[in-house]
Amino acid sequence: xxxxxxxxxxxxxxxxxxxxxxxxxxxVQIWPEIADPAAIEVALVWRAPxxxxxxxxNLKAILSLGAGIEGLVADPTLPDLPIARMVxxxxxxxxxEYVLTAVLRHHREFDRFEREQRAHNWAYSFPPQAAxxxxxxxxxxxxxxxxxxxxxxxxxxxxxxxxxxKAIAGVTSYAGxxxxxxFLHRCDMLVCLLPLTAETRGILDAETFGGLAxxxxxxxxxxxxxxxxxxxLAALDSGHLAGATLDVFHSEPLPPDSPLWxxxxxxxxxxxxxxxxPATAADGVVDNxxxxxxxQPLRHQIDRARGY
Amino acid sequence: xxxxxxxxxxxxxxxxxxxxxxxxxxxVQIWPEIADPAAIEVALVWRAPxxxxxxxxNLKAILSLGAGIEGLVADPTLPDLPIARMVxxxxxxxxxEYVLTAVLRHHREFDRFEREQRAHNWAYSFPPQAAxxxxxxxxxxxxxxxxxxxxxxxxxxxxxxxxxxKAIAGVTSYAGxxxxxxFLHRCDMLVCLLPLTAETRGILDAETFGGLAxxxxxxxxxxxxxxxxxxxLAALDSGHLAGATLDVFHSEPLPPDSPLWxxxxxxxxxxxxxxxxPATAADGVVDNxxxxxxxQPLRHQIDRARGY
Numbered sequence: 139x140x141x142x143x144x145x146x147x148x149x150x151x152x153x154x155x156x157x158x159x160x161x162x163x164x165x166v167q168i169w170p171e172i173a174d175p176a177a178i179e180v181a182l183v184w185r186a187p188x189x190x191x192x193x194x195x196n197l198k199a200i201l202s203l204g205a206g207i208e209g210l211v212a213d214p215t216l217p218d219l220p221i222a223r224m225v226x227x228x229x230x231x232x233x234x235e236y237v238l239t240a241v242l243r244h245h246r247e248f249d250r251f252e253r254e255q256r257a258h259n260w261a262y263s264f265p266p267q268a269a270x271x272x273x274x275x276x277x278x279x280x281x282x283x284x285x286x287x288x289x290x291x292x293x294x295x296x297x298x299x300x301x302x303x304k305a306i307a308g309v310t311s312y313a314g315x316x317x318x319x320x321f322l323h324r325c326d327m328l329v330c331l332l333p334l335t336a337e338t339r340g341i342l343d344a345e346t347f348g349g350l351a352x353x354x355x356x357x358x359x360x361x362x363x364x365x366x367x368x369x370x371l372a373a374l375d376s377g378h379l380a381g382a383t384l385d386v387f388h389s390e391p392l393p394p395d396s397p398l399w400x401x402x403x404x405x406x407x408x409x410x411x412x413x414x415x416p417a418t419a420a421d422g423v424v425d426n427x428x429x430x431x432x433x434q435p436l437r438h439q440i441d442r443a444r445g446y
Numbered sequence: 447x448x449x450x451x452x453x454x455x456x457x458x459x460x461x462x463x464x465x466x467x468x469x470x471x472x473x474v475q476i477w478p479e480i481a482d483p484a485a486i487e488v489a490l491v492w493r494a495p496x497x498x499x500x501x502x503x504n505l506k507a508i509l510s511l512g513a514g515i516e517g518l519v520a521d522p523t524l525p526d527l528p529i530a531r532m533v534x535x536x537x538x539x540x541x542x543e544y545v546l547t548a549v550l551r552h553h554r555e556f557d558r559f560e561r562e563q564r565a566h567n568w569a570y571s572f573p574p575q576a577a578x579x580x581x582x583x584x585x586x587x588x589x590x591x592x593x594x595x596x597x598x599x600x601x602x603x604x605x606x607x608x609x610x611x612k613a614i615a616g617v618t619s620y621a622g623x624x625x626x627x628x629f630l631h632r633c634d635m636l637v638c639l640l641p642l643t644a645e646t647r648g649i650l651d652a653e654t655f656g657g658l659a660x661x662x663x664x665x666x667x668x669x670x671x672x673x674x675x676x677x678x679l680a681a682l683d684s685g686h687l688a689g690a691t692l693d694v695f696h697s698e699p700l701p702p703d704s705p706l707w708x709x710x711x712x713x714x715x716x717x718x719x720x721x722x723x724p725a726t727a728a729d730g731v732v733d734n735x736x737x738x739x740x741x742q743p744l745r746h747q748i749d750r751a752r753g754y
Contacts, residue, residue: 147570228575231576231601235550235554235600236554238546238550239547239551239553239556240556242550243547245547246544246547246718247718248548248551251713251714251716255713255714258704258707261716262717267539267540267723268539268543292543391568391570392568396566399566400566405556405559405560405563406559408559408569408570410555410571410573415575
């Protein structure tokens with residue numbers, strides 16, 4: 139029983155230790171040091187090189203280290219195996235925390251004070267109370283629902299938009315393209331936590347921004363391909379949007395010559411919104427490893443046709 | 447029955463309307479347009495010029511528009527009348543929100559990402575989980591206790607330090623000078639919400655900073671005189687402190703030549719941490735106006751000798 143750990147971004151040794159502590163009989167091998175590809179039965183992966191996962195003839199399941207799996211399924215050589223996305227309390231908690239940090243930074247005008255500070259300018263004025271600042275969350279899956287709940291608990295009026303209607307206490311639900319405009323119309327701040335699919339690609343565009351209140355803020359912590367960057371820059375430069383916090387980009391790392399780096403109303407964070415702690419996530423991984431080895435359905439198995 | 451409203455910082459007409467809606471018989475006069483000083487029985491004030499409040503012979507009570515009253519009692523000509531500080535849900539809520547915003551901005555390294563962005567630098571790395579970041583709150587009055595509760599609810603381990611021991615669920619209590627060092631020793635982030643008294647003046651000094659963990663952050667949302675600015679700059683420049691968020695200063699507005707403006711690890715906000723909404727605070731003010739006119743003790747009356 140061997141598991142391959144493959145991620146350029148995660149702490150491999152820490153993961154190996156947490157998995158071994160729970161399942162001593164599991165042989166955890168860290169890519170690219172794989173002695174015998176035929177021994178690998180489960181792969182725990184993030185950002186696997188295209189073609190790589192087709193090289194393991196006895197692979198039974200693919201477990202993603204991230205919540206989004208569009209990178210995996212974009213690989214045309216990916217074997218037709220069960221795929222599970224990561225669902226972990228720390229992944230959800232950190233995303234919700236990131237969204238709250240970004241929302242509060244705009245809401246309490248720390249972004250404006252940072253700019254004013256460069257001019258040594260005492261820019262005294264008070265923002266509205268949280269109850270007067272309407273937030274919209276696009277995408278109400280594990281991450282979006284929790285972020286929406288957290289914002290509502292904090293006192294913001296929160297609406298959510300998703301493919302199908304969702305019942306979340308304290309969150310007004312809008313669903314489908316037909317209700318998108320009504321949803322956008324009430325947003326002073328828009329948070330994107332959608333899965334990336336054919337329907338959601340490029341959804342943060344001029345038309346969407348035009349539907350928001352004047353002076354609105356946009357936070358994208360989903361995927362870079364949700365955003366039409368030129369449309370965002372135009373909406374910021376026209377003054378229609380007051381600011382943006384971006385964690386994800388078409389190309390990552392964001393190229394040094396991207397105009398986003400230089401824009402005074404954009405904050406760039408380097409794809410750090412959500413991260414899981416091996417200490418809390420390892421239980422769920424081990425559970426799915428046992429399921430894969432026993433031929434049972436995985437927990438949090440994705441629907442490959444739907445894309446999430 | 448006349449009330450004088452005196453504040454250069456608050457929306458006078460909004461306050462007048464909210465007070466009149468609750469107590470139509472009250473004559474609300476907005477300073478400096480006071481027709482007859484002898485008619486004024488109650489003063490609702492913030493930053494009154496020294497000597498001003500001694501000019502109203504029939505004044506019965508002074509109601510502060512802010513939580514801190516050290517500016518009032520510093521006036522040697524202040525008449526010996528009951529003084530109430532402002533306690534209002536919105537005042538407490540906005541302070542707690544400010545503290546959370548500042549803590550999260552440091553915790554999630556948005557301060558570092560802002561600096562890295564100027565160099566177009568994709569500074570990928572993950573901070574500790576909230577459970578691994580210890581926060582200390584100095585001062586556990588109305589504002590400090592609520593901020594401590596909010597931080598604890600968010601998942602941070604929180605300790606509090608105050609003059610006398612306090613029992614707050616989820617917050618470890620330290621009290622008095624004898625326990626200050628033990629309190630500081632466990633803090634990765636220090637939040638000051640103390641009242642300004644002879645005992646707390648200058649408490650944010652080299653000795654206090656030296657007691658904090660290496661790489662700690664300091665947030666001061668209390669009063670400028672709590673902080674020894676030169677000691678803060680030295681601790682930042684030595685690398686012992688990683689950053690600071692300051693809302694209050696010895697001199698306000700902060701003079702344009704202050705070195706704090708230029709420091710890359712300091713965020714200056716212009717005394718905006720806490721603000722009350724007349725719509726929610728007017729009930730408490732009207733209650734105290736009625737008490738003052740009836741000769742009853744005020745709610746939230748301060749102890750002038752103690753200073754808060």
